[in-house]
Amino acid sequence: MTDHDHDHSRTLQPDHAEPTSEGARVGLALRELLIEAGHYTPEEEQAVIAAMQDASPADGGRIVARAWTDPEYKARLLANGATAIRELGYELEPYEFTVMENDDVTHNVIVCTLCSCYPRSLLGMSPAWYKSASYRARIVREPRSVLAEFGVELTADVNVRVHDSTAELRYMVLPQKPDGTEDWSEERLAELVTRDSLIGTQRVLKLARKPGES
Amino acid sequence: MTESTFVVGQRVRIADRTPPVHHRVPSYAKGHVGIVERVCGLHGVPEKFIRGDGKPRQRIYRVRIPQTELWQDYDGTDGDKLEIEIFEHWLEKAE
Amino acid sequence: MSEPWGPHDLGGQEGGPIDLAEHDTAYWEWQIDAMVRLALRKGLISDFAELRDGIEQLTPHDYDQCTYYERWAKSLAYTLVSRGVISRQQLEDRIDKVRARQEAEGVA
Numbered sequence: 001m002t003d004h005d006h007d008h009s010r011t012l013q014p015d016h017a018e019p020t021s022e023g024a025r026v027g028l029a030l031r032e033l034l035i036e037a038g039h040y041t042p043e044e045e046q047a048v049i050a051a052m053q054d055a056s057p058a059d060g061g062r063i064v065a066r067a068w069t070d071p072e073y074k075a076r077l078l079a080n081g082a083t084a085i086r087e088l089g090y091e092l093e094p095y096e097f098t099v100m101e102n103d104d105v106t107h108n109v110i111v112c113t114l115c116s117c118y119p120r121s122l123l124g125m126s127p128a129w130y131k132s133a134s135y136r137a138r139i140v141r142e143p144r145s146v147l148a149e150f151g152v153e154l155t156a157d158v159n160v161r162v163h164d165s166t167a168e169l170r171y172m173v174l175p176q177k178p179d180g181t182e183d184w185s186e187e188r189l190a191e192l193v194t195r196d197s198l199i200g201t202q203r204v205l206k207l208a209r210k211p212g213e214s
Numbered sequence: 215m216t217e218s219t220f221v222v223g224q225r226v227r228i229a230d231r232t233p234p235v236h237h238r239v240p241s242y243a244k245g246h247v248g249i250v251e252r253v254c255g256l257h258g259v260p261e262k263f264i265r266g267d268g269k270p271r272q273r274i275y276r277v278r279i280p281q282t283e284l285w286q287d288y289d290g291t292d293g294d295k296l297e298i299e300i301f302e303h304w305l306e307k308a309e
Numbered sequence: 310m311s312e313p314w315g316p317h318d319l320g321g322q323e324g325g326p327i328d329l330a331e332h333d334t335a336y337w338e339w340q341i342d343a344m345v346r347l348a349l350r351k352g353l354i355s356d357f358a359e360l361r362d363g364i365e366q367l368t369p370h371d372y373d374q375c376t377y378y379e380r381w382a383k384s385l386a387y388t389l390v391s392r393g394v395i396s397r398q399q400l401e402d403r404i405d406k407v408r409a410r411q412e413a414e415g416v417a
Contacts, residue, residue, distance in 0.1 A: 040347040137324035263362070
């Protein structure tokens, strides 16, 4: 091993390598053995992959848009995220779900320092940086400078809340509804919401134009 | 559900120990004091899942710790906080 | 703050700039993802805690060098071998076979 496992090498974590890497071969070999022994079938594998690929930040966007347009729903979402999300027809794994609301004086951001817990079954695959050693190491200790690397410059009148997702809870940020969207439909609002705004590495949502609008 | 030992707003200390088994308390939070932000449900205990079933289940609390309490050289505001989920058996009452 | 407990205990440590590049998930990564979920569903492991424990058993070097799903794969292999679901020999033989196949196909 190198002498550098606390600095440079930790930043070098590609999200995926060639399937010919040693680790990938272990996985492929294990998969074949488990399928041959009848522990699961390729059809079951397909179904799991399809379900996971079906999840995306767009689902988070729909939940956020509902909360923006229905104050009672928002109250339920903040009180018990899992129940309120299931109310909209989404299936969640059996964890508690905590939704954290941004406001003028609070900015929330999510991390899992010990592994990379992420609400995959709702929001899809987590971004590579979320799993990176640098993000996991630094966001708890220097959230403001990490957020600045994402383009989020927080002034001193905004407090940061970092949520370290370490056990059986999953998190999502409820971003602020942008100004100038007062007459927008829920559907159109949902499209404004980005993956990073749900994690908290984006604060201000950009107004997308209507199709055909200049 | 059984009643919770700690209540929202109560000051709690996170145990400073390192059992030689899988556990879900990061070292940076060990030994620090925060307040209970939210009382969560009962969950299987990570330490007891290794050749076990995680039982008896324990309650999780979300603990809010000022960043300035966690990091001596913290660069931010006094209002900046860290919030973290901690199992009950890792918490004790703090003055 | 206590000393870090294993290579995964990263919170508060030094680190370089965040690499913001996006990556697609390769198909073999989806397969490992599915394998782990199915192992849990079928009772081959009791909880994701076991998977995390297996990841924490990696050496710091392995932890640093492996990508996210490589760690999952190695952890599940470790757990299923120690539980006797498969034998170490079986696994090693199959890894050799996968390597040979990849070499024959010219991908390795």
